[in-house]
Amino acid sequence: MKKEIITITGTLGSGKSSTADRVAAKLGFGRFSSGDFMRKLAVEMGISLNDLSVRAQKEPEIDIKIDDEVKKAGSMEKIVIDSRLAFHWIPESFKVYLDLPPEIAKERILNNLKENALRKQSEDSSTPEEIQAKIDARLASEKKRYKDLYGIENHTDKNNFDLVVDTNKNNLEQVVGLVVSEYKKWLEK
Numbered sequence: 001m002k003k004e005i006i007t008i009t010g011t012l013g014s015g016k017s018s019t020a021d022r023v024a025a026k027l028g029f030g031r032f033s034s035g036d037f038m039r040k041l042a043v044e045m046g047i048s049l050n051d052l053s054v055r056a057q058k059e060p061e062i063d064i065k066i067d068d069e070v071k072k073a074g075s076m077e078k079i080v081i082d083s084r085l086a087f088h089w090i091p092e093s094f095k096v097y098l099d100l101p102p103e104i105a106k107e108r109i110l111n112n113l114k115e116n117a118l119r120k121q122s123e124d125s126s127t128p129e130e131i132q133a134k135i136d137a138r139l140a141s142e143k144k145r146y147k148d149l150y151g152i153e154n155h156t157d158k159n160n161f162d163l164v165v166d167t168n169k170n171n172l173e174q175v176v177g178l179v180v181s182e183y184k185k186w187l188e189k
Contacts (some may be wrong), residue, residue, distance in 0.1 A: 003093055004029075004077045006183055009155070010098030012135045013105030014083040015167045015175065019098060022176045023183075024080040029108070032073035034066055034083035041066070050134050053141040084142060087160050088152060092116050094183045097161040104168050106131040107171035164188055 006029070008020050024031040041062070042052040051078070056062040070083045074090035088097040104120055106128045139156075146152040158164045162183045165175050 001092055002169060003074075003090065003163045004187070005090055005093035005154055006179065007073060007076055007093040008080065008082045008086060008098065009084050009104055009161075009178075010096075011100045011102070011156070012093045012138065013108040014098035014100035015108070015172060016098055017096060018064075019096075019167075019175050019179065020082040022172065023179050025178060026180055027080070027183075028078070030076060030079040032070070032071075032079060032081045032083075033162070034070050034086070035080070038066060043138045050138055050141075053138050053145075057141060057145055060145075061146055063149055076104050084155055085146065085150075085152070088150070088155070094159040094163070095188050096179055097156075097158055097164045098167050099158070099164060100167045102132065102135065106135060109135070111164075 006020075006023060006027075008016050008023075010016050017035060020033065022029060028145070038052060039049060042049045045052065045055075045068070047055065050112050052062065064091050067085060067089060070081060070086050073079055073081050074086065081090070081093075083089075086093065087097075109131050110128055142155065163179065165174055165178055170178065
């Protein structure tokens with residue numbers, strides 16, 4: 001049975017948070033971000049987001065804590081959730097994957113670091129090369145953790161999603177429009 005929940009994931013820097021914020025506002029839905037939850041956790045622990053990922057490889061309770069928050073958010077209706085594994089935990093949601101080439105992702109992240117206070121506190125990069133290295137390390141860490149902990153082979157497999165959007169070929173308003181219109185069609189099916 002379909003739920004009035006939209007789950008959004010995608011490559012780092014693809015615009016998950018911005019898209020989720022605007023989609024939620026446009027539909028009058030609630031909002032949950034596991035990325036923000038992770039950043040707050042990293043700040044509370046006094047470590048970077050990448051260090052949190054590394055630590056989670058040895059301490060599975062970190063991922064379990066994050067995933068429990070995602071599941072709790074998924075028990076609601078009329079909510080937009082951006083999270084790596086929400087598509088897995090809430091299979092009856094409308095599942096969206098935002099795609100972006102890595103060379104553009106690192107520039108977006110670098111620009112966002114300048115204006116996003118929480119990201120600044122939890123991510124310690126200042127050059128595109130440092131950001132790319134951290135993107136690669138974080139993705140490798142996530143793939144290993146999700147496989148070891150949950151048996152998920154590839155959380156970036158686009159076949160898991162109802163909609164895949166290239167955020168390099170579409171601006172934010174176009175992405176939001178696509179997500180909302182395709183979500184409405186999905187509900188009617």
